[in-house]
Amino acid sequence: MSTLESLPLAPPAAPGALRTWAASLARGFMTHVLPPLVIVGFLVLVWQVLGSRPGAALPSPSKVVQDTWELIVHPWYDHGGNDVGIAWQLLASLKRVAYGYSIAVVVGVSLGVLVGQSTWALRGLDPLFQILRTVPPLAWLPISLAGFRDGHPSAIFVIFITSIWPIIINTSIGIRNIPEDYRNVAKVIRLNGYEYFAKIMLPAAAPFIFSGLRIGVGLSWLAIIAAEMLIGGVGIGFFIWDAWNSSRLSDIILALLYVGLVGFALDRVVAFIGRKVTRGTSAA
Structure with missing residues (x-):
């Protein structure tokens, strides 16, 4: 050998x-x-059994796969205009969500810190926040269309105004719940404003902040689907609405499956970042 x-x-x-x-x-x-x-x-x-009955209102899973097979195996096709694959539709929606949600994170965390730190700001702004956060997302769309005169920034504004409220509220709660001992230590070692913000305030409030970020990203994804049904163009929301107008129920079911999977993935990504930043102390 x-x-x-x-x-x-x-x-x-x-x-x-x-x-x-x-x-x-x-x-x-x-x-x-x-x-x-x-x-x-x-x-x-159960769906297969119910959908296979004569006269069933909705197609069965096997029928959905059969009808949408080309969309499944060719998600990146591009024939110009709005005639693009479902992957491009999802990507267009995700871009709008990225813009609107990013702005909401920056503004929401900033306002949350202000409200959490200042009693005067809390008394002045909290009633306004409580009123505006109850406005349904689509109610903002006519105002945004009138102001921006374009569907793309209007959709981004709807995402921003929908997702910002849980970020503000959770951030302010986190700031107000910082232990008094932390504040006393900051005074003893004479931290300046930036050092106190970076070393005391944000780490202590991070679990609350990321709870708000998880809620916000879910609301962002919900808002863009609804907004795109009205503004048109490329996007998964308009794809669903166009499929309804063309009586393509199988396309709608496939799109809803993708919407759910993407929404789940967005939530998991924010939760993962939250666990890393808070070192496992976050409820996310």
């Missing part, structure tokens, strides 16, 4: 460690993967 043949292909794994890893993997599958798979499978089966 040659020297080369006598060399092991991989270092031998300890049997005990391998069994422990396999058991942990099995427990994780049974705990986190199997339950949603069973529930989703059951719901799809």
Whole structure:
């Protein structure tokens, strides 16, 4: 036997460690993967049975896949104008959400810090915030269209005005709940305004801030879908509305599935960042 043949292909794994890893993997599958798979499978089966009946109002899952197969396998096609694949539609919506949500984060955190730090600002601005946050997102669209005279910035404004309120409220609550001991330490070591903001205020309020950011990103995604149904152009909201006008129910169901998956992904991304920034102390 040659020297080369006598060399092991991989270092031998300890049997005990391998069994422990396999058991942990099995427990994780049974705990986190199997339950949603069973529930989703059951719901799809019920949907298939109901959708396959004669005269059913909605198509069955198999019919949806059959009708939308080209959209599924070719999501990036571009035939010009609004005739683009569903991936481009989602990307256009995500760009609008990125702009509007980013502005809401900057303005919302700033106003939240102001309201949390200043009793005068709290008494003056909180009633205004409580009134404006109850206005439905689409109610802002006519005002934004009148002001911007263009659908793209109007949609961004709707995202901004919808998502900013939970960010402001949660940030202000976090600032007001900073322990008094932290404030006393800052006075003893004579931190200046910037040092106090960066080293005391933001780390202490971060769990509250990221709770608001998670709510805000979910509201942003909800708002853009509704706004795009009215402003037109490229976007998943307009795609859904156009499919409804053309009686393409399968396209609508596929789009709703993608909308849900993207919304879930956005929430998970913000939650992941929150855990990293707060070192696991955030409820996100």
